[in-house]
Amino acid sequence: MTNISRLSFADEIEQAEPPREFSMLHFISFKGDKDPKRHLKHYQSAMLLYQNNDYLMCKIFATTVQSEEQDWFYTLPPQSIWSFDKLSLVFIKEYSSYHSIKKKSDHLFNIKKNPKESLRDYVKRFKTEKVRIVGCNDLIAKSVFQKGLPVD
Structure with a gap:
């Protein structure tokens, strides 16, 4: 030593x-x-x-x-x-x-699809954030993902 x-x-x-x-x-x-x-x-x-x-x-x-x-x-x-x-x-x-700050499912509410962002890029960005949340509720994630999409 x-x-x-x-x-x-x-x-x-x-x-x-x-x-x-x-x-x-x-x-x-x-x-x-x-x-x-x-x-x-x-x-x-x-x-x-x-x-x-x-x-x-x-x-x-x-x-x-x-x-x-x-x-x-x-x-x-x-x-x-x-x-x-x-x-x-x-x-x-x-x-x-x-020390890493643990994120909760409500963190996903901050993620919205940008107008010039492709759907593929939005999905990728959303999944990246979802993976960082230990024990993320899939029903909440699905609902938040849909709310992050623009209404046409």
């Missing part, structure tokens, strides 16, 4: 060795302009087999950030991270301004 972990991890984490069967996984690097909760979900999914190894979770997580975000680790007080839960909370707090 790098000197990053020596600055912030508790001695127990720093001294822990990875399991013999562990091989480094490929992770999407976190960039500070993305949703930190989404990054944590991706990381935890990739590390599912090791989720009970708190020390490993911390040490490997430090490798998933890059550039200025990696410099953030240097600002953490020495020995301030003693668990993955603590690391997760500190990480989310630091990058919370980039």
